[in-house]
Structure formats: structure tokens, C-alpha cells
Amino acid sequence: MDLRKVIREVENFPKEGINFKDITTLMQDGEAFKFTIDEFIKDLKDKNVDVIVGPEARGFLMGTPVAYGMGIGFVPVRKPGKLPHEVESYNYGLEYGTDTLEIHKDAIKPGQRVAIVDDLLATGGTMEAAAKLIEKLGGEVVSMQFLIELEFLNGRDKLTQYNVNSLIKY
Numbered sequence: 069m070d071l072r073k074v075i076r077e078v079e080n081f082p083k084e085g086i087n088f089k090d091i092t093t094l095m096q097d098g099e100a101f102k103f104t105i106d107e108f109i110k111d112l113k114d115k116n117v118d119v120i121v122g123p124e125a126r127g128f129l130m131g132t133p134v135a136y137g138m139g140i141g142f143v144p145v146r147k148p149g150k151l152p153h154e155v156e157s158y159n160y161g162l163e164y165g166t167d168t169l170e171i172h173k174d175a176i177k178p179g180q181r182v183a184i185v186d187d188l189l190a191t192g193g194t195m196e197a198a199a200k201l202i203e204k205l206g207g208e209v210v211s212m213q214f215l216i217e218l219e220f221l222n223g224r225d226k227l228t229q230y231n232v233n234s235l236i237k238y
């Protein structure tokens with residue numbers, strides 16, 4: 069299935085010069101959404117994954133159905149001040165700005181094998197931050213899954229020590 073056909077491109081959102089990849093149109097299409105989640109699961113099924121982590125907010129949309137489909141747990145990585153219990157924090161850079169991510173300190177157990185799922189790889193800052201948080205808690209990041217990779221931003225260069233899979237590249 070050609071997923072490019074169901075991803076809408078919006079010029080100059082949220083800032084001048086950004087060509088925004090809108091996955092809401094993919095998610096509206098039941099066949100395309102199912103195909104996407106099944107592709108993630110296909111790549112993950114032999115990796116002995118204990119838990120899926122998804123970064124807010126679009127990582128929740130991609131990650132939770134993957135966890136459900138695999139019958140394993142889901143852990144959110146959230147923007148600051150959203151998680152109610154004790155957190156680990158990490159600052160990172162975006163294609164357009166900077167941000168902080170947090171994870172509950174007790175969400176990952178030492179030795180757990182973790183796959184991180186997100187909609188898009190741009191500069192790689194979000195994924196690197198999520199991985200650092202997981203590793204700080206003693207988890208092992210065994211896979212990073214993206215629906216979309218923006219190759220011209222070279223996000224993979226930040227993630228060379230990890231197993232990275234993306235379904236479509238621009």
C-alpha cells in the first residue's frame with residue numbers, strides 16, 4: 069500500500085518553511101491505519117519486546133495500537149508537567165524549537181526490552197530523548213519505529229547505536 073497517498077502535506081505549518089506531514093488523513097482511512105500498525109508489529113514480532121513507549125502526542129496514536137496488537141504494555145513519554153507521579157526529565161531540540169520530555173520513574177523496570185514508536189523522525193531529538201529516559205531507568209531500547217522519516221534532516225545520525233525502522237521516507 070502506498071501510504072504517501074493518504075498523508076496530507078501542509079505547507080508553512082506550524083511555521084514558514086515547514087512542510088508538515090499530516091497523519092490525521094492516514095488515520096481516517098481504516099485500511100491504511102490498520103496496514104500501518106500491522107507493518108510495525110511485523111517488524112517487532114521477533115524482537116522479544118516487553119513494552120512499547122510512545123512520545124506525546126502522535127507517538128500515543130501510533131504506539132498504543134501496536135502495544136494492544138502485541139498484547140504488551142504501553143508507557144507514555146510526555147511533555148513537562150503532565151505526568152502525576154515522580155518523573156525523569158530530558159531536554160531536546162526539535163525541527164522547530166526545543167522541548168522537554170518526561171517519563172514516570174517506575175514505568176520501565178531494569179532489563180526490560182523496549183521499542184519506541186512515533187509518527188515521524190525529523191532531527192531525531194525526540195527519539196534520542198525518549199531513549200535516554202528509558203536507559204536512565206535501566207531499560208534496553210531494542211527498536212525505534214517511525215511511520216515517516218524526513219531523510220534530509222539526518223535524524224538517523226543521532227540514532228546510529230539503535231535499530232531504526234521507518235515505513236516511508238521523504
Ligand SMILES: O=P(O)(O)OC[C@H]1O[C@H](OP(=O)(O)OP(=O)(O)O)[C@H](O)[C@@H]1O
Binds near residue numbers: 123126
Ligand atoms: O525528530 P524530531 O526533530 O525530534 O521531531 C519529531 C517529533 O516531532 C513531532 O512531535 P511534536 O513535538 O511536534 O509534538 P506532537 O506529537 O505533540 O504534535 C513528531 O510527532 C515527533 O515526535
Ligand SMILES: Nc1ncnc2[nH]cnc12
Binds near residue numbers: 164190218
Ligand atoms: N515536517 C514535519 N511534519 C510533521 N511533524 C513534524 N515534526 C517535526 N517535523 C515535522
